[in-house]
Amino acid sequence: MSTTKKKKAQDDPAAHSAAADGQRLGRTRKRLLKWYDANARDLPWRHTQDPYAIWVSETMLQQTRVDTVIPYYERFLEHYPDVASLADADLESVYALWTGLGYYSRARNLREAAQSVMTDFDGELPGQAEDLRALKGIGRYTAGALASIAFDREEPLVDGNVIRVLARFLGIRDDVGKAAVVERFWSLAGGLVVGPRPGDLNQALMELGAVVCTPRSPACDACPLGRDCSARAQGDPAQLPRKKKRTPVRRVEAAVAWIERGGRTLAVRRPEGGLLGGLWELPGGELQDGEAPEEGLRRALAETVGLKLLGAEAVASVEHLFTHRRLRLHVFRAAGVEGRVRREGFAEHRWLGASALAALPQGGPTRKALAALGVGEARAPRARLRAAAESAQ
Numbered sequence: 001m002s003t004t005k006k007k008k009a010q011d012d013p014a015a016h017s018a019a020a021d022g023q024r025l026g027r028t029r030k031r032l033l034k035w036y037d038a039n040a041r042d043l044p045w046r047h048t049q050d051p052y053a054i055w056v057s058e059t060m061l062q063q064t065r066v067d068t069v070i071p072y073y074e075r076f077l078e079h080y081p082d083v084a085s086l087a088d089a090d091l092e093s094v095y096a097l098w099t100g101l102g103y104y105s106r107a108r109n110l111r112e113a114a115q116s117v118m119t120d121f122d123g124e125l126p127g128q129a130e131d132l133r134a135l136k137g138i139g140r141y142t143a144g145a146l147a148s149i150a151f152d153r154e155e156p157l158v159d160g161n162v163i164r165v166l167a168r169f170l171g172i173r174d175d176v177g178k179a180a181v182v183e184r185f186w187s188l189a190g191g192l193v194v195g196p197r198p199g200d201l202n203q204a205l206m207e208l209g210a211v212v213c214t215p216r217s218p219a220c221d222a223c224p225l226g227r228d229c230s231a232r233a234q235g236d237p238a239q240l241p242r243k244k245k246r247t248p249v250r251r252v253e254a255a256v257a258w259i260e261r262g263g264r265t266l267a268v269r270r271p272e273g274g275l276l277g278g279l280w281e282l283p284g285g286e287l288q289d290g291e292a293p294e295e296g297l298r299r300a301l302a303e304t305v306g307l308k309l310l311g312a313e314a315v316a317s318v319e320h321l322f323t324h325r326r327l328r329l330h331v332f333r334a335a336g337v338e339g340r341v342r343r344e345g346f347a348e349h350r351w352l353g354a355s356a357l358a359a360l361p362q363g364g365p366t367r368k369a370l371a372a373l374g375v376g377e378a379r380a381p382r383a384r385l386r387a388a389a390e391s392a393q
């Protein structure tokens with residue numbers, strides 16, 4: 001440490017603490033890399049230096065478990081092996097390859113960003129974190145991951161695993177739900193990633209959080225940081241990181257109908273953006289306070305597709321949990337409808353055979369509704385992939 005920095009650290013307790021944390025982290029670099037070399041999981045995206053492939057993997061890994069991502073990653077790269085092929089793809093085909101991974105905005109943004117890479121960067125993904133962040137769907141974390149892993153730049157990244165490891169290792173007991181506290185982790189991670197092999201260092205930290213320093217039962221005896229770890233010394237690693245209780249999950253009810261005419265069923269597509277944006281579903285809508293499901297369905301069909309419901313048979317109620325909402329979806333089979341479709345709030349509608357409808361890109365609630373109606377089982381291979389992905393959504 002320089003004389004000026006030492007003086008500042010002595011005068012200012014916060015600066016002293018930051019400097020001490022920095023020194024402590026410096027000692028851990030070698031241990032982390034050594035541990036990573038011996039223990040890194042063998043994952044397909046670790047066999048490539050292709051920035052595009054790494055970008056696809058990092059995008060899929062947001063919100064989704066590694067085991068679930070692997071078959072999707074391989075299939076996606078078979079269909080779209082480079083930026084140019086993805087930029088040229090039609091959105092529906094991209095969604096079809098994403099079916100079951102959830103969070104479809106990731107797929108939409110990936111394709112849009114690929115188009116920007118073609119027009120603004122001659123088809124080559126830029127190596128600077130700042131340029132990467134200008135691309136649709138690439139936030140601070142993904143920019144750090146790409147810049148460090150694919151381009152060997154000293155860029156930090158912070159995700160839940162990194163926060164957990166650093167909070168325990170350094171004994172940080174502040175509420176990690178606060179932006180200022182998260183900023184501190186970025187600063188600490190930035191101090192750690194200085195030096196050789198920044199991409200491996202970042203991956204080592206995340207890997208340690210994923211397989212050793214796990215949320216509920218950290219394996220401290222097998223941890224390369226165990227010797228210097230504050231939380232281990234205090235005997236309470238599972239208590240960290242601290243986070244104030246999340247906002248309660250909101251309960252929402254909705255009703256949808258299987259409406260058949262001449263052997264074809266009505267499907268509607270949501271507008272792009274927002275929850276389930278761009279995906280297909282059965283027509284219907286959210287219930288209002290105190291509204292019975294069939295009554296709400298009747299109103300929603302009149303308002304959103306201009307059809308008058310003549311009667312309906314209740315088939316099932318399915319549940320789906322989003323990040324902040326628990327949806328109870330009442331599924332009906334319409335006995336008949338009157339009128340012509342006049343859309344309000346949906347981007348598109350189609351009358352389709354059951355198998356064509358089941359093959360459209362759709363969200364979790366619609367998949368569950370179709371399963372309750374006995375539609376979609378024919379697509380066994382994808383259904384298996386979806387089942388694996390379901391638990392991660």
Ligand code: SF4
Nearest residue numbers: 213220223226229237
């Ligand atoms: S010693 Fe335990 S608590 Fe500390 S970083 Fe390692 S696994 Fe986590």
